[in-house]
Amino acid sequence: MKAEIIAVGSELLLGQITNTNAKFISARLAEVGIDVLYQTVVGDNPLRLRKTIEVAQNRVDLIIFTGGLGPTKDDLTKETIANILHTELESNADALDSIEKYFQRTGRTMTENNRKQALVLLGSSVLVNRNGMAPGMAVEQDGSHYILLPGPPHEMQPMFEDEAIPYLLDKLGKREVIVSRVLKFYGIGEAELEFRIQTILAEQTNPTVAPLATSEAVTLRLTAKAESIEQAEQLIGPVEKQIRNLVGEFIYGLDEDTLSSKAAELLRERRLTIAAAESLTAGLFMSELANEPGISSSLIGGIVVYNEKTKVEQLNIPMELLEEFGVVSGECASALASQVKRKFASDIGIGLTGAAGPDPHDGEPMGTVWVGISIGNAPIKTFKLQLSGSRNANRKRAANFALYYLILELQNADLPPILN
Numbered sequence: 001m002k003a004e005i006i007a008v009g010s011e012l013l014l015g016q017i018t019n020t021n022a023k024f025i026s027a028r029l030a031e032v033g034i035d036v037l038y039q040t041v042v043g044d045n046p047l048r049l050r051k052t053i054e055v056a057q058n059r060v061d062l063i064i065f066t067g068g069l070g071p072t073k074d075d076l077t078k079e080t081i082a083n084i085l086h087t088e089l090e091s092n093a094d095a096l097d098s099i100e101k102y103f104q105r106t107g108r109t110m111t112e113n114n115r116k117q118a119l120v121l122l123g124s125s126v127l128v129n130r131n132g133m134a135p136g137m138a139v140e141q142d143g144s145h146y147i148l149l150p151g152p153p154h155e156m157q158p159m160f161e162d163e164a165i166p167y168l169l170d171k172l173g174k175r176e177v178i179v180s181r182v183l184k185f186y187g188i189g190e191a192e193l194e195f196r197i198q199t200i201l202a203e204q205t206n207p208t209v210a211p212l213a214t215s216e217a218v219t220l221r222l223t224a225k226a227e228s229i230e231q232a233e234q235l236i237g238p239v240e241k242q243i244r245n246l247v248g249e250f251i252y253g254l255d256e257d258t259l260s261s262k263a264a265e266l267l268r269e270r271r272l273t274i275a276a277a278e279s280l281t282a283g284l285f286m287s288e289l290a291n292e293p294g295i296s297s298s299l300i301g302g303i304v305v306y307n308e309k310t311k312v313e314q315l316n317i318p319m320e321l322l323e324e325f326g327v328v329s330g331e332c333a334s335a336l337a338s339q340v341k342r343k344f345a346s347d348i349g350i351g352l353t354g355a356a357g358p359d360p361h362d363g364e365p366m367g368t369v370w371v372g373i374s375i376g377n378a379p380i381k382t383f384k385l386q387l388s389g390s391r392n393a394n395r396k397r398a399a400n401f402a403l404y405y406l407i408l409e410l411q412n413a414d415l416p417p418i419l420n
Helices: 020-031 046-057 077-084 093-106 112-118 153-172 190-196 198-203 229-250 259-270 284-289 308-315 319-325 330-344 391-411
Strands: 002-008 035-042 062-066 089-091 119-121 125-127 136-141 144-149 177-185 208-213 218-226 251-254 274-278 299-304 348-354 368-375 381-386
Touching: 002 020, 002 046, 020 035, 020 062, 020 153, 020 208, 035 046, 046 062, 046 077, 062 153, 077 089, 077 119, 077 144, 089 093, 093 112, 112 119, 119 136, 125 153, 136 153, 144 153, 177 229, 190 198, 190 208, 190 218, 190 229, 198 208, 198 229, 218 229, 229 251, 251 259, 251 391, 259 284, 259 391, 274 284, 274 330, 284 299, 284 391, 299 308, 299 330, 308 319, 308 330, 319 330, 330 348, 330 368, 330 381, 348 391, 368 391, 381 391
Parallel strands: 002 035, 002 062, 062 144, 274 299, 274 348
Antiparallel strands: 089 119, 125 136, 136 144, 177 218, 177 251, 208 218, 348 368, 368 381
């Protein structure tokens, strides 16, 4: 089966959003043995969309559409496809019921045009949308397959994974189970990671190993095909062990883990409390942790100490220390971590200080960051970073590195018990 992905939306052509959907779909199709030959982007114009579809029909036998299933007048994907396939649209009762319940649940008024989202191609297999309103659909005609998916990634990705992939495997006559495990890395770049595991990448067959860099982390997706989940996991196990032996020190989590969710999980497991003193990050570290449900049992407080005066007055950092070592120093980060732990009577204290940019600060170049971590009665640890991004990118990465270092410390089996 040869495929083409057609992303529908003028916002893509205008550069207002990035077409991440095509990247996701291509990677998943490759894992099930479907080759993507073309990726196309077309605006919200029925004539141009029609011409795009006609071209695709002559060169592939699977066309996957993303976008254009919403309630507004410029959402014309399914209407255009219905016209091309000489079929009609019908209202799907389950989809309409789900849409109506959404508006009832949120206390919003449902306008008439929202009913449009429940329309599906006559005779199509409906793909349930558990994260939005517009259902997807799959239809076969004259040996060609058409799959329509919503545009928002948080709706499209689970629908494709849970609904479209099983549909395609059934059409292909494949009965294998496909199991994926994602290893999450931080503190190592995609190029270095790929270099360190190049032997594994060169020899991969089943499971396959696919590197991917995201804004937060570098990942490796290990995907195995087998007759059962157990057999697939047995195939993944030895390869994962090889990877961990080579670059395990950079792995912080698996699958859906994020830096903040993993840190929160470890804090809850060890029943530890944490407080933070933030200078250059100005609360970003605490904000990341606060994204996680139930974090109130661990994150008990913190303080932004953006200048020298505040560091001295609010945390009793000795002025002599700042004058001798500077505010962008390991000594300052250590003092911040120690003093904020004492101020909030927490088990852990985090201190963040540095020169975010665009100019040097306190004699240190832009991108210099120090992270201090004080855990119980253990010696305070400090970590120096030399970041090279923009001002706000440096601030974000500093907060992420603080989470990463916290995870490493909490995973350390030799960490002494907390003695309050």
